[in-house]
Amino acid sequence: MATDHSRTAARFMISPAVLLLLGWMIIPLSMTIYFSFLNYNLLSPGMEEFIGFDNYEFFLTDPAFFAALGNTLLLVGGVLLITIIGGIGLALLLDQPMWGQGIVRILVIAPFFVMPTVSALVWKNMFMNPVDGLFAHAAKALGFAPFDFLAHAPLFSIIMIVAWQWLPFATLILLTALQSLDQEQIEASKIDGANKVNRFIYIVLPHMSRAITVVILIQTIFLLSIFAEILVTTNGGPGYASTNLTYLVYAQSLLQFDVGGGSAGGIIAVILANIVAFFLMRMIGKNLEA
């Protein structure tokens, strides 16, 4: 039994972390909410005035917002699709007996540790560049015209770069889940005459479903805030073709100095992230009880 003494001590030990996070969450977030109701531009200081929901109206009727919202969904959805399917395939492959398994695992996981600005620049210049990139060389060698990926398919190119970075994460987690699969269950199903496909659909996939959900939710949280990859490859362009919500808010507030409009966009992004977070928290909460 914990004594009163240790309970007091425990509270004392928890409080710095709680107070700091509380401050981190409440102070800036309430400032953002406050700013979002102001006509506030950094270029005209002292002219702030309360304008109600005008910023939200401006943001929600701006075509750029819908472009950014669509791009955000495409970016998150596209990367999820590639990493989940690729991750399941890779996890199944890496779970097989082979020579040099440890090394292959290391090769597959490596992209996750590359900082976003490096991977974006390496892909942009050394692979996707229409003159000197490897893809351009390959296209020329095969007799095709080089394709300018970031100019003509900017969002697709960013999806590929981000998917490359996150595929290792999905693979690693799905592989971990796969390795906890009860081998006796597999053996029993073999005796019962189940073939590989049936075993995958009825035993392996249900066993991994929890890990898949976790991967989807956690990646979504991170993918909603993709920023560096866009900043160093396309700057959100051409036009708004590769602008996501995060980048739009950044551009509105720190490039156009419209603090009010940017804040309204920030609050909209918070609301969207909260919808995802709600489901993630429920999953993790359930696990905590188990």
Added chain:
Amino acid sequence: MTNNNPNYNKLIVTLFAWAIGLLIFFPILWTILTSFKTEAEAIASPPLFLGFNWTLENYLEVHERSNYFLHFWNSVVISVGSTLLGLLIAIPAAWAMAFVPAKQTKNVLMWMLSTKMLPPVGVLIPIYLLFRDFGLLDTRVGLVIVLTLINLPIIVWMLYTYFKEIPGEILEAARMDGATLWSEVIYVLTPMAVPGIASTLLLNIILAWNEAFWTLNLTAAKAAPLTAFIASYSSPEGLFYAKLSAASTMAIAPILIMGWFSQKQLVRGLTFGAVK
């Protein structure tokens, strides 16, 4: 049929897996190779794979032109500093939640996690303005503060899942022997907790090293870590593939090595204990 020969199957799987592994790793390999080429060789057509004059010149030049090691040192200070500060705050909290659980513990943990889900753009403007007013823009102190706060929930959670696995009976026994709370922490718990703390430290340094939202938005030149420094190569006048590759190789090498040692912890830390 040879198909039933286990060695034959293993060979096929091995070849296939190695091919895919090398394909995924290729961009990193290509960056490392290019860092040893001259600028002319780096853009040669057809591309040169191994048959070029290996040189270390890019590594020397990257530093001469841009004070590379200042940015490297910034990365070290910011990632290690924010991790140590985070551990200092999180270890007591995680300890208390794991060993003196109260009714509210679960809610507190979940709430801490929810702060991690706050998208950074939601607080970008206030943080930027506060930093401007307090003179924290482009300072290492400012970044240490922000990165400590954004990674604190992950640190608390990871430590909590590790501490949970330490058997409570040992603490009971120590208490029976008359150990006070603090001696309990220092002599009994800490030695058992060291592996968990070490893993948390490792993972958090990786996350902080690669963080590229706040480091890009809150630094300019002086305090810019490698994430922000490398981003400066996106400007057209900086388009030197061999130098970009050398700068990139140095930026990712330490973390790549640390990352390979912490694969298991990565799963645990980033899924908040939901997958082990």
